[in-house]
Amino acid sequence: MCQRAVGNLFAALVPVPKSRIEWIGDPGSYRSSSLAARGFCARCGTPLSFAYDGSKWICLTLGSLDDPAAVRPEVHYGIESQVPWLHLADELPREPTDAPALANMVVLQSRTGD
Template sequence: MSRTMTGGCQCGRIRYAAEVGSDDAYLCHCRMCQRATGGVSIAFVNLPKAAVVWESEPDCYASSPIARRPFCSACGTPLGFEYPDSDKCDLTVGSFDDPSRFRPTSHFGAEAIHEAWIDTRALPRYRTDQHDALTDRWMKALGKLPD
């Protein structure tokens, strides 16, 4: 079922609307994505470029001779990945306003997977709103916790 979903960067300068027809997403573990995001992997949704409308154009970084990455130069949010000569692109799952629709269906760049980070179900979990020092900082700065 296709539906329009919105998203953007952390500071709100870059926004997009995307016509999304599938819940499928994937995790990329390649070293290029690890370096570009600073994470051990990144979650992407693959879409036709024609399905994405940018309300304000993102900045783009030519991360290699064959690919570029849209991002926000004001706040640094990674927004996607694309080959300029392809009709498809990837958007970062985390940049969608409501990423809960998506589910991981595959791993890419498996040669660089950090296995210790794949299954973390047994690790203890802590909520940000239960961290007193963090909550105090937000309350002093904004008078409320962020969304």
């Protein structure tokens, strides 16, 4: 889902408490699944965020930050979706998506653009 949402092989995200976020303007939002919503710039469409319903956390897209180099990744999450020819040359931990937590999720993103 992250690959489709950001139009890339992976989404580089940083979790932040929702209480620490102050938006300049109103981001757009859409439900990407029955469990979460994604934010985007209503002017240009840039993906901005991902948040599970009811969570105190929101994940911001690193590429949308003013200084993305200031935030270092700490883990590769969702490794089961990594394309086989992509080799990440780092020693960061790799974690699969928590499948039991997502067992009843309904995906609302279309695969074909319908």
